[in-house]
Amino acid sequence: MITRRDMLLASGGIMIAGGTLTSSTAVADEAKELFFHSTTPNNAEPKLDDLVKSWITPTKHFYVRSHAPNPVIDPKDFQLKVEGMVNRPSSLSLKSLERFKTRSTTATLTCAGNRRSEYNAEGKVGGVQWQSGAIGNATWQGVALADVLKEAELTPDAKHVWFEGLDEIEKGGGIIPFGGSIPIAKAMIASGAGAPLLANSMNGAALTPDHGFPLRTLVPGYIGARSVKWLGRIVVSDRPSPNHYVATAYKIVKKTDPIDWTESGPIYRYPINAAICTPNANTNTKLSTGEIDLSGYVLPTGRPGSTVKKVLVSADQGKRWTEATMVGKDNEFCWQLWNAKVKVTAGTKRLIVRALDTSGGFMPYRVPWNAKGYLQNSWYQLPVQVN
C-alpha cells in the first residue's frame, strides 16, 4: 500500500503542512487529453494515437468509465466493510489495510463495451458509444483481495465475492451503488499477475477521483466492470451479486426483456481483441498509395496460459496477411502494442487487423449483434480513402 499520508495528499481536499495539492488540477489537465462521451458521470476515452504512445498508459490517457458522479470521500473517514459468508466480518480503515503485504501488478483494463459503436451498423445499441479507446494498461498497487478474505475466514458455502462502490447511481427511481462480483476461485488467487487487488495506487500515484480514489478493486483478466471503483463494501456469498450491474447489465442479450436477462450469465472475461490506432481518424482516414506504417494494440483473453500468438494485418480485404511485430511484455493480463507495414493500393478500401491467441481463441470475421453491444472483437476494419 502507498501510505495514508500519500493518500491524504492525493485526496485534494485536505491541507497538510508541506503537501502540495495537485490532484484537482491534474484531473482538469487530464480532461483535456480525453474525448468525453459524458461528464455527469465522466465517460471518456483517449485519442488512438495517444493510446499507443507507450506500453504503460499514462493516467491522463486512460479511459474513464463511471456510472455516477465521482463520490467525494474523505480518506480519514473511509472504511471498507467485509461481510457475508465470513467468520470474521470487519470494517477496515485505509490505515488498517496497511498491515497486509503490499502487492503490485501491471494489468490492462478494458470496458466490455469497447468498440460498441461498431455494432450500430447492424442495429442501434444503447450505452456509452465507445470507439476503440476504452482500454488501457497501468501499474496498480495495493493489497491482495485474497489476503483480506483469508483474514475474514470464508465459510464453506462461499462461492462468489461481491464488490460495492460508494458512488450513488440513480436507477429505477432509487439510488444504488455500482456493484461487481467475481467467483471465489478467482478472488482467492493471492499472488502472481492474475491476483485481484484492492488497489489504492495507479501508475505510482494515488488513484485519481476518476479512477476510484481512495480504493478500488483491480481484477486482472476480467472486464473493467468487475474492477469496482470507490470500493466501500465486500460481501462474500454463495451466488453472484444481485446488483443491477451483475444481475442485469453487462450480459449478452438479444433483447432487453426478462427472459433474456435471466437466461444470460454475467460477463466476466473478454475475448482476444485488437485495433488499428495509427493511422486512424475513425471515419475518414486518408492515405497515399505505397507502403505505410500501422500500429495498434492487441489484448489476449486474460486466461492463465493464453497469450497472443500473432497479429495479422491486411490492406486487400483479407487476401494477403502480414504479421505484425510486438512491443511490450508478453503476458496474459496485459496488452501489447504492435507495428506492421502494409502496401496500400488504389483499390484499398479498408485496413484490417485480426489476432489469434495461444489457446485457440481468435477474432472472428463478424460477431453476432447483441442489444447492449458488448464484447465486439470482430476483425477491426478501418475504412480509408486512398488518393
Add this chain to the structure above:
Amino acid sequence: MITRRDMLLASGGIMIAGGTLTSSTAVADEAKELFFHSTTPNNAEPKLDDLVKSWITPTKHFYVRSHAPNPVIDPKDFQLKVEGMVNRPSSLSLKSLERFKTRSTTATLTCAGNRRSEYNAEGKVGGVQWQSGAIGNATWQGVALADVLKEAELTPDAKHVWFEGLDEIEKGGGIIPFGGSIPIAKAMIASGAGAPLLANSMNGAALTPDHGFPLRTLVPGYIGARSVKWLGRIVVSDRPSPNHYVATAYKIVKKTDPIDWTESGPIYRYPINAAICTPNANTNTKLSTGEIDLSGYVLPTGRPGSTVKKVLVSADQGKRWTEATMVGKDNEFCWQLWNAKVKVTAGTKRLIVRALDTSGGFMPYRVPWNAKGYLQNSWYQLPVQVN
C-alpha cells in the same frame, strides 16, 4: 393429456385385460434404427438419411440422450412433486394432471452437444461423440407447465423453475437425478408454440422409456437438456438449480476448472444450425462430377420472432453459394428440411452449408473451441471424394 389407461398400456410392465404390450418390443425395434454411442445409459442418434425422410421425426429415428439407465416407473404410483417458492405445494398423480387443459405442440429438440465430434480436430472434447444427428422434430402432448405453476401460486421472489428426473446418475461417489432449470418468465408462457409442456405423449403415443415415460418436460427453443425426462419434481426458486447439469455441466468453458465453471452461466438456447444429411457418409462420401442433389436440416434459434432467412450451399469453398429450398413449417421452434442442387467438379473438396436467421444470427465460419464441445454451429463442411 392422453389418459391414464393409455399410459398404463404403454408402461410395458403391467398387464391389462385386452391391452397389447408393445412398448418393450417397440424399443427393441427402434434400437436397430439408431447408432448407439452407449447403451448404459442409452445414447443414440439416427443415420442422417433416415433423419431427413420426414419433417416429423418418427420416434424410432429420434436421438436418445440419457445420463443413467432408464428408470422403471409404475404409472399407478407416479407422483409429480411441486415445491419451493409456491404457496400451494402439491404432489400430483398422472390422473390428477388430467384436470389441466391438454396442450400439444410440435417442437424440435436438439442436444447442446450435437456436432460435438467436429471440435476434436482442434482438441479432444469429452462427452458423447455426437455427429450431426442429435436433433429431431416431434409432436408433443401434455399440459402447460404454466397452468400447473399458476395453481401452485408462485411467491414474488420466484425467478427460476428447477426440474428433477427420477433417473439415478452415479456422480462423485453418490447418486443424483438429472436436473434442469429454466427462467420463470419462460416457464410461465402458457400457450403458443413456445410454451413449455409437461408432456406424456410423443408423436401420438405414450412416451417410450427412452424418451421419459411417463412424464417429461418439453421446453421449445431450449437445448434438449432442459427438457428433463422421467420428471419427478419441480422446484420453484430464486436462482438456477444447483444440480450438476445446470451448475456445472452444459456450460461453455475453456477448461474444466472451478473458476471456469463459476464464471460461465447455464446454456439455455441454441444458435441457428444446419447440416447436410444426403449424400453423407460422414467421412468418406464419394461423388461423381456434375449436378447433385443435397438435402439436410436447418434449425432456427428458438427465439420468438426469429426464423430461418436462408440456407446456402457451396461446392467450391464458399466462392459461390446456392440458396436451398425449404420443406416443412416455418416456425421458431421447429426445424425445416431443405433441398438444393450444386455442381460438383473435380476440384470439389467439400460440400458446405450455412444458414442465416431473421434476427441477424448466422452460422459462423468457425466456432471457438470449448472443453465440453457445446453449440457447434460453424459452417457444416462435408469432405467428399470426387471421381
